[in-house]
Structure formats: C-alpha cells, structure tokens
Amino acid sequence: MAHEKFRVEVLTPEGEVFNDEVEMVSTKTAVGSIGVLAHHQPILAMLDPTELRLYDSESQCVRFAQAEGYMQVADNRALLLVEEAHAPGDLDASSLRERLQQAERELESAGDDTEKRRVAERDKARLETFLSIAEA
Amino acid sequence: MPQSQRDVRNRIGAVKNIQKITRAMEMVAAARLRRAEQRIEALRPYADAIRRMTRQAAEAAGNVPRLPILQEHDQMERVGLLLVAGDRGLAGAFNSNIVRAGVAAGRQHDAEGRTPVYFASGRRPATSLTFRGLEPAENFTGFTDRPAYADARRIAERLMAAYIDDEIDKLEIFYNGYISPVTQEVRRETLLPLQQATVLEESDKDEEEARDDRGSGHRPEVEYEPDPEDILRRLVPDYVEISVFRALLESTASEHGARMTAMRNASDNAGELIQTLTLEMNRARQAEITQEILEVVAGAEGLSG
Incomplete structure (x- = not known):
C-alpha cells in the first residue's frame, strides 16, 4: 500500500x-x-x-x-x-579504515574525561558506521 | 617648474607596476571570492536551522537546566567581544569597520559599568586592538583566507570555556556579513547567554507564528528524543561552533569581496593617473622640443648677425 x-x-x-x-x-x-x-x-x-x-x-x-x-x-x-x-557510492573504504585506525590511536592516547577523548569516540563511532555502509 | 620628460616617464613606469600588482590581487580575490561565496551560501540554511532548533529546545527545557552553558549569570559584569576580520589589509574598510564597531561597543559597555573582554580572529583586529591598548584575551590567526571547521571549533571552545568559568557573562560577536561583492554590512550578534541571543529576522517570524499556534492550542505536544536537556548538552556547543563558523565564512567572503573592490578601484585610479601623467609627459616633451628650436633659432640668428 x-x-x-x-x-x-x-x-x-x-x-x-x-x-x-x-x-x-x-x-x-x-x-x-x-x-x-x-x-x-x-x-x-x-x-x-x-x-x-x-x-x-x-x-x-x-x-x-x-x-x-x-x-x-x-x-x-x-x-x-x-x-x-x-552517498554510499562516494565512500572510500580504504581511506575510512585508515582514519578509523587513527581515531583508535587517538582514543588510546587521550586521557579520561577530556574533550579529546569525546571527539575521538565520536569519530570512531561515525567511521565505524560509515565503513560498514561502504562495505555492505 | 614643469617636470622633465625622464622624471615623468619614471613615474609612469612606477604606476604601471603598481597597477599590475593591484590587477593581480583583484583577480586572485575574485577567484577566492567565488569559492568563499559558495561555502557561505551552502552553510546559511544549516546555521539558521540550528539556531532555531537550539532556541526551541532551550524554551522546552524550561528554567531548570543544569547545564552551565545555559545558565544566565546573575551579574553582567564582563562582556566578551569577538572581533572577526582578516589577517591581511588592502581590503578597503573591511578590517577597520569591525575594529571601530567592536571598540565602540566596548566603550559603551565600559560606560555602563561592564568590563569588555576582547577576542580577535584575524591578525588585523588583533594588532589594532593591541595598538589601542586594548590587549585581547586571545588572538586566533592564520586561517582567515580559508577557515576550516576546526578553526571555528577551537574559537568556540575557548569562548564557551570563558563563559562557563565566569571569565565572561555575555558573548557578542562582530563580523562583516556578506551581501554582495561590493556590499558588506557590519553585524553584531549576541551568542550567549542563549536567552539573549540574537534571532535572525526570518526565524523571528517563524517563532511568532509558532507561538500563535501554541496560544490557540492547535499545536500538538512536541516529543523529544532523548529529553531536551540531553539534546541541549550537544546542541548548544554545536550552535556556538556553527555560529562562529558562519561568522568566519561570512567574513572571508566579505574580505575577498572588499579586497576585489578595493583593488579594482586602485587599478582604475592607476589607469587615470597614467593618462594624466602621459599628458604631462607629452607636454614636457613638447616644451623641450620648443626650447631646443628656440635655442637653434637664437643660435642661427646670432651667427648671421
């Protein structure tokens, strides 16, 4: 309907x-x-x-x-x-993977409860989502 | 005394060189203006919508939000003034208009018993303020040709921290709003506290309509996901960042427009000057020729006499 x-x-x-x-x-x-x-x-x-x-x-x-x-x-x-x-077609999986790794490295080096950590966490979540869409 | 031919020719050469430079600057500014114009035009609807949304959520959250960024301070003692202009000059009144407006506002706050705290984005306002003995609390420079979102975030974070830590009780921002390559207007907006924030005209109207609807009771209750306070925790920083970013982009487009116009005027003036000087050179050459003929004639007469 x-x-x-x-x-x-x-x-x-x-x-x-x-x-x-x-x-x-x-x-x-x-x-x-x-x-x-x-x-x-x-x-x-x-x-x-x-x-x-x-x-x-x-x-x-x-x-x-x-x-x-x-x-x-x-x-x-x-x-x-x-x-x-x-658009999903515009996503580039390999560059996303690279940026994701960088976000993960930054997350490790960031102290607890800092703005840097929050930014890195948001970056990581976003890149993971984008990556799964790119690979779908 | 009329200038010699050679002097005038040298001046023409100098003016022509300057004209070449101003022409080149005009063209560079025109190319950059096109990009800057596209960026600000793309951002405006988003920035307006974020601002409207923030106000609406803040109203819905009522008077009890525990977010320090939302709190109106009891006393209005220190006012933060962010002056947004350029790193470089040669753009007509682009930089000086902002400094003049900002300093005038600062004086007025001062006269009314509030201390102005200056912040500068761009090397020009930074040095102008220092020169006037109004040392800015912080300068942000090196990006005004092509500001990135990260630059806006850096400025916004510093200003929000100042507000939360009671370094300032109010935040005003001054920038050149881009209207067309030849027209820019100095804008003064209040960003914080949110309750006093400047609302753009268009959204003002929307809000009045919304209020009317609510008054007549037709409007269904708005649902929040998650609750308004949680939304505001992320929305308010976004709103300050976007507002600063918008000011940076408006300012950049205005700067390139102002420089293009200023350089075009300079090139035109140089053209006029070259014309005048060429006339003068011709006159000087004619005078020299006349002089030489007179001398030859006088010499011939002396010999024959």
Missing part, C-alpha cells in the same frame, strides 16, 4: 543534499531506530551516525551515510541537520 508523502529536507554545513517528498524516513536517534511517516507527531531528536534511508516508495529508497545531527518534524515536514551526509 502506498503511503502518503511528505516533504523531507536534509541539510549539511556543505549544503543541501536532499529536498523532496518521500513516504518514510528511516534513521537512528540517540534512543534507537526510528521510522517517520507522514503526519508524524512533532519531534526533536538527536541523531547518531547510521544509514539514512529515504523511502520514495515501498521498495525504492535513497540512502546516505549520515553523521551525527538532529531531526525536527513539524507541520508534516521533516528537517534533518547532519554534520555529514554521503
């Missing part, structure tokens, strides 16, 4: 990567995976790195490797603000 469509915008600091009508948005908040359909209750959510799926129809979807960000749903529109969003 076809669902009603609603407007979704995905913005990054480098510009708009998506702005179209879709049936469903599937992403991951700090609490867990979430699927948003048309007329969803207003929500403000913090997003974790994941594969963002924007379903055009039941079977067709646009995918992005998505970094941390926020999602706001209001007035039957979804606005996703993410730090990075890449």
Whole structure:
C-alpha cells in the first residue's frame, strides 16, 4: 500500500543534499531506530551516525551515510541537520579504515574525561558506521 | 617648474607596476571570492536551522537546566567581544569597520559599568586592538583566507570555556556579513547567554507564528528524543561552533569581496593617473622640443648677425 508523502529536507554545513517528498524516513536517534511517516507527531531528536534511508516508495529508497545531527518534524515536514551526509557510492573504504585506525590511536592516547577523548569516540563511532555502509 | 620628460616617464613606469600588482590581487580575490561565496551560501540554511532548533529546545527545557552553558549569570559584569576580520589589509574598510564597531561597543559597555573582554580572529583586529591598548584575551590567526571547521571549533571552545568559568557573562560577536561583492554590512550578534541571543529576522517570524499556534492550542505536544536537556548538552556547543563558523565564512567572503573592490578601484585610479601623467609627459616633451628650436633659432640668428 502506498503511503502518503511528505516533504523531507536534509541539510549539511556543505549544503543541501536532499529536498523532496518521500513516504518514510528511516534513521537512528540517540534512543534507537526510528521510522517517520507522514503526519508524524512533532519531534526533536538527536541523531547518531547510521544509514539514512529515504523511502520514495515501498521498495525504492535513497540512502546516505549520515553523521551525527538532529531531526525536527513539524507541520508534516521533516528537517534533518547532519554534520555529514554521503552517498554510499562516494565512500572510500580504504581511506575510512585508515582514519578509523587513527581515531583508535587517538582514543588510546587521550586521557579520561577530556574533550579529546569525546571527539575521538565520536569519530570512531561515525567511521565505524560509515565503513560498514561502504562495505555492505 | 614643469617636470622633465625622464622624471615623468619614471613615474609612469612606477604606476604601471603598481597597477599590475593591484590587477593581480583583484583577480586572485575574485577567484577566492567565488569559492568563499559558495561555502557561505551552502552553510546559511544549516546555521539558521540550528539556531532555531537550539532556541526551541532551550524554551522546552524550561528554567531548570543544569547545564552551565545555559545558565544566565546573575551579574553582567564582563562582556566578551569577538572581533572577526582578516589577517591581511588592502581590503578597503573591511578590517577597520569591525575594529571601530567592536571598540565602540566596548566603550559603551565600559560606560555602563561592564568590563569588555576582547577576542580577535584575524591578525588585523588583533594588532589594532593591541595598538589601542586594548590587549585581547586571545588572538586566533592564520586561517582567515580559508577557515576550516576546526578553526571555528577551537574559537568556540575557548569562548564557551570563558563563559562557563565566569571569565565572561555575555558573548557578542562582530563580523562583516556578506551581501554582495561590493556590499558588506557590519553585524553584531549576541551568542550567549542563549536567552539573549540574537534571532535572525526570518526565524523571528517563524517563532511568532509558532507561538500563535501554541496560544490557540492547535499545536500538538512536541516529543523529544532523548529529553531536551540531553539534546541541549550537544546542541548548544554545536550552535556556538556553527555560529562562529558562519561568522568566519561570512567574513572571508566579505574580505575577498572588499579586497576585489578595493583593488579594482586602485587599478582604475592607476589607469587615470597614467593618462594624466602621459599628458604631462607629452607636454614636457613638447616644451623641450620648443626650447631646443628656440635655442637653434637664437643660435642661427646670432651667427648671421
């Protein structure tokens, strides 16, 4: 059954990567995976790195490797603000692996409860997610 | 006394050399401007949305957030002023406008009993402030041609730490907003405390509409995932970083635009000067020829007489 469509915008600091009508948005908040359909209750959510799926129809979807960000749903529109969003085809597994190793090294050298540690942890989580998307 | 032909020719040569340099600088600025313009235009919607979201979440969190970055200080004694301009000059009034606006605001705070604490991004505002005896608490330099997000993060972290540690009770930021290559406007924004933060016009309107809706009771309750306080813990630092990043990018685009315009004017002036000097040189040459003819004629007359 076809669902009603609603407007979704995905913005990054480098510009708009998506702005179209879709049936469903599937992403991951700090609490867990979430699927948003048309007329969803207003929500403000913090997003974790994941594969963002924007379903055009039941079977067709646009995918992005998505970094941390926020999602706001209001007035039957979804606005996703993410730090990075890449088409899976643009990801380069070998360079991701390299950056992941560097993040792991930095995590080892970082002291407890420092900003450096938090940055390294976030980098690691994001790169791991991107890598799994690139290798899928 | 009219200048000799050779003097004028030397001056023309010098002006032509300067014109070559200003032309080259104009073209470099134009090329960089195009990239800087694209970057700021891509960032604006994101930055506006983050700011709107932060305010909304802060309102929802109410008055009890335990986050020190969200706390309004009881006393407003020290105001942090971040002046964002460039590392290099030769860009018209680009740098001096920021310094003038920042120092004027600092004086006003001073007159009202608050101590201004200066921060400078860019070598020019840093040296101007030092020259005026207003030593900045910290200078950030070396990136204004092409700022990276990491530069904004470094500045934002320092400023947030200053706010949390009571080094400052308020944070204002001054930068050149980019409108077009020939038009830039000095902007003054309050970033912290969030309760007093400058809201851009567009979002102002949205918010009023939102408030109206809420007043009439049509608006369903907003769901937060996780709760507003946890969202704010990450959102507020992001908001300060993005706001600083936006100021850096606006400033960079403005700098290249201002330099391009200034250098174009300089090249045009050089062209006019060359024309005037060429006329003068021709006149000097004519005067010399006339002089020589007079001498020859006078000599011939002397011989025949």
